[in-house]
Amino acid sequence: MAMPGILQQLRDVMSPPSTKQAILGLFQDAESAATAGDGLKEAGIPETDYDFLTDSPYPEGSLGEREEKHRLYLYPFIGALLGLSSGIMITAMTQVAYPLMTGGKPILSLPPMAIVCYEGTMLGAILFTVIGIVFESRLPKFQLGIYDERITQGFLGLRVKAEPEQRYEVTQIMNSAGAVDVKTEQ
Amino acid sequence: MQEGKVLPAAQINRDLLRSILETPQWFWPVVSLLGAIVLAAAITIGIMINTGLGITGLNYKVVWGFFITNFVFWIGISHAGVMLSAILRLAKAEWRRPATRAAEVLTIFSLMTAMIMPIIHTGRPWRILYWAFPYDFARGIWPNIRTPLVWDPSAILTYLTSSTLFVIIALVPDFAVLRDRTTGWPKLVYTLLAMGWEGNPRQWKLQIIAGVLLSALILPVFVSVHSIVSWDFGMAVAIKSWHSTVFAPYFVVGAVHSGVSAVVFAMILLRWAYGWQDYIRHEHIDALGRLLIVVATGWFYFLVMEIIFGIYGLEGDELAVRALQFLPGDYGVAYNVWMIVFVGITYFLPVILWLPKAWRRNLWIMSAACISVNVGMWLERYLLFVPGQANKQFQTFTWNDYLPQWPEALIVGATFAFVSMLMLLFSRVFPLVPLYDIKEGDILRTEIQVGRRTVPATFRED
Numbered sequence: 001m002a003m004p005g006i007l008q009q010l011r012d013v014m015s016p017p018s019t020k021q022a023i024l025g026l027f028q029d030a031e032s033a034a035t036a037g038d039g040l041k042e043a044g045i046p047e048t049d050y051d052f053l054t055d056s057p058y059p060e061g062s063l064g065e066r067e068e069k070h071r072l073y074l075y076p077f078i079g080a081l082l083g084l085s086s087g088i089m090i091t092a093m094t095q096v097a098y099p100l101m102t103g104g105k106p107i108l109s110l111p112p113m114a115i116v117c118y119e120g121t122m123l124g125a126i127l128f129t130v131i132g133i134v135f136e137s138r139l140p141k142f143q144l145g146i147y148d149e150r151i152t153q154g155f156l157g158l159r160v161k162a163e164p165e166q167r168y169e170v171t172q173i174m175n176s177a178g179a180v181d182v183k184t185e186q
Numbered sequence: 187m188q189e190g191k192v193l194p195a196a197q198i199n200r201d202l203l204r205s206i207l208e209t210p211q212w213f214w215p216v217v218s219l220l221g222a223i224v225l226a227a228a229i230t231i232g233i234m235i236n237t238g239l240g241i242t243g244l245n246y247k248v249v250w251g252f253f254i255t256n257f258v259f260w261i262g263i264s265h266a267g268v269m270l271s272a273i274l275r276l277a278k279a280e281w282r283r284p285a286t287r288a289a290e291v292l293t294i295f296s297l298m299t300a301m302i303m304p305i306i307h308t309g310r311p312w313r314i315l316y317w318a319f320p321y322d323f324a325r326g327i328w329p330n331i332r333t334p335l336v337w338d339p340s341a342i343l344t345y346l347t348s349s350t351l352f353v354i355i356a357l358v359p360d361f362a363v364l365r366d367r368t369t370g371w372p373k374l375v376y377t378l379l380a381m382g383w384e385g386n387p388r389q390w391k392l393q394i395i396a397g398v399l400l401s402a403l404i405l406p407v408f409v410s411v412h413s414i415v416s417w418d419f420g421m422a423v424a425i426k427s428w429h430s431t432v433f434a435p436y437f438v439v440g441a442v443h444s445g446v447s448a449v450v451f452a453m454i455l456l457r458w459a460y461g462w463q464d465y466i467r468h469e470h471i472d473a474l475g476r477l478l479i480v481v482a483t484g485w486f487y488f489l490v491m492e493i494i495f496g497i498y499g500l501e502g503d504e505l506a507v508r509a510l511q512f513l514p515g516d517y518g519v520a521y522n523v524w525m526i527v528f529v530g531i532t533y534f535l536p537v538i539l540w541l542p543k544a545w546r547r548n549l550w551i552m553s554a555a556c557i558s559v560n561v562g563m564w565l566e567r568y569l570l571f572v573p574g575q576a577n578k579q580f581q582t583f584t585w586n587d588y589l590p591q592w593p594e595a596l597i598v599g600a601t602f603a604f605v606s607m608l609m610l611l612f613s614r615v616f617p618l619v620p621l622y623d624i625k626e627g628d629i630l631r632t633e634i635q636v637g638r639r640t641v642p643a644t645f646r647e648d
Contacts, residue, residue: 054385055385060387068391070388070395072396112331112333112337115340116331119410120340129399133392136392143382147384149367152195152363152367153195
């Protein structure tokens with residue numbers, strides 16, 4: 001069977017197989033988690049290879065995490081444009097399709113068109129914002145990976161992707177920062 | 187402000203998920219009772235559709251009675267969600283945290299209930315599709331977009347869709363908490379709903395931006411919805427007392443008045459039912475009480491303006507309607523007495539009850555004040571819509587009045603049971619107080635020393 005081989009090669013080219021292992025450290029307070037994050041940075045672990053997992057939002061930068069870039073602000077504009085266009089199309093086309101002649105006034109009655117177009121614009125903007133939030137949050141995520149249910153009980157998780165030879169060092173950094181538990185992906 | 191204590195996350199989960207993980211003994215009997223009322227109303231609607239609107243008190247002059255009054259009332263209640271959630275979120279008011287979800291959910295269920303009213307009021311509900319949906323179902327006739335019959339669905343459906351998405355997006359982090367706290371098929375359902383949420387900084391950042399961005403986008407929709415609902419009346423040139431330019435802001439402020447009062451009452455009920463004393467605190471009810479004084483006074487201003495605008499033109503027809511509303515007469519229905527009752531229980535009584543701090547912190551008094559506002563606001567809509575149609579003007583042969591019959595009373599009463607039942611069922615499967623919002627509030631809280639006093643403070647991010 002040639003196809004699976006080709007598909008495998010294609011997949012390898014698209015995303016080369018990673019040898020990195022996920023390690024999850026659990027911390028009781030933000031200070032310990034931030035200290036572990038600093039330790040990882042000093043050990044040369046790239047910022048993109050570790051993430052903090054929390055059960056509520058912390059002020060930006062309080063854990064020393066990387067700055068996240070996103071394009072969410074584009075989505076409402078695209079949605080609003082599409083919504084407005086749909087609104088204009090629906091209102092104009094229905095009036096043209098069944099013209100109601102009223103005292104010599106224009107067939108296209110602008111004030112009511114404005115109302116429906118306004119709602120269409122807002123609906124489009126809101127729908128696209130929600131789509132944007134989901135996609136920019138990298139959701140849906142079908143595999144959770146290494147995780148601990150204690151995170152939603154107030155513990156802070158620090159998940160690191162590290163090469164096998166770095167595993168011991170990462171575990172040490174976490175333990176010395178005060179991790180209450182360190183787990184490795186099997 | 188900030189009277190509560192900082193609680194551990196595990197306790198917040200335990201307390202706020204109690205309504206989901208444990209079923210109180212009263213829950214199913216209460217839901218069954220409410221369900222029975224809703225079922226009775228559904229049967230009545232069936233009879234009404236089969237027999238015709240003749241079994242109601244509606245007649246050839248007064249065509250908009252209890253159903254449309256109830257429609258506007260529930261649209262008004264739905265405005266609480268955005269008022270509390272969006273405006274307070276944008277204003278970064280700390281005390282919004284326990285109230286937002288309940289307010290947003292009340293918005294959704296109120297809108298759903300409101301939409302039922304005009305649909306059943308048509309007598310032949312299936313025809314709504316022909317009138318409102320942009321498609322030529324028959325004989326190449328397309329909906330007439332110049333009528334509020336098309337504007338209303340477009341505004342309400344936009345608001346309903348937006349509010350629902352707003353609630354769902356804010357629920358995702360809480361779904362993850364439920365995913366981690368449940369087993370069996372509920373866990374499977376919550377896992378699917380959580381969409382793989384793990385709570386990394388990127389997801390939280392977008393969640394926070396989502397709250398602000400969606401608030402900013404829904405606010406204009408919120409204003410437009412009740413404005414458009416008011417134009418159902420304001421655009422009717424033929425009916426005196428309806429054709430008023432002040433209707434849009436008057437309706438919006440009135441909606442906020444009744445909606446926020448409804449949320450306060452719902453919060454007091456939830457606090458009592460689920461023992462959420464640590465989350466829905468006296469300080470929150472107090473703050474909402476103060477807000478309500480301002481909203482109520484704004485509403486009162488528009489009420490007075492609406493009456494003045496009506497009388498100022500000195501048009502005979504308009505004055506006839508105003509006389510019917512305000513002056514005693516042998517008309518059968520004493521609208522003037524109802525007017526006094528309505529203004530008293532919508533403005534003067536509640537505002538007097540909200541003025542002293544001690545009364546704002548008394549949950550019994552606050553409940554009474556909020557119920558009073560909502561009874562009054564229901565009456566307000568009735569007294570605004572019906573006298574104008576009663577047509578006590580020009581030729582006496584066109585005079586008529588309206589006396590609601592049992593189907594209308596039952597259906598209108600059942601809408602309250604319907605919304606209560608939906609709120610209870612929601613609280614059984616989803617948290618009605620946002621867990622992460624409460625936890626975030628606790629993270630940002632601190633105390634600072636000012637001179638010889640230690641005062642509570644809150645960190646804020648910009």
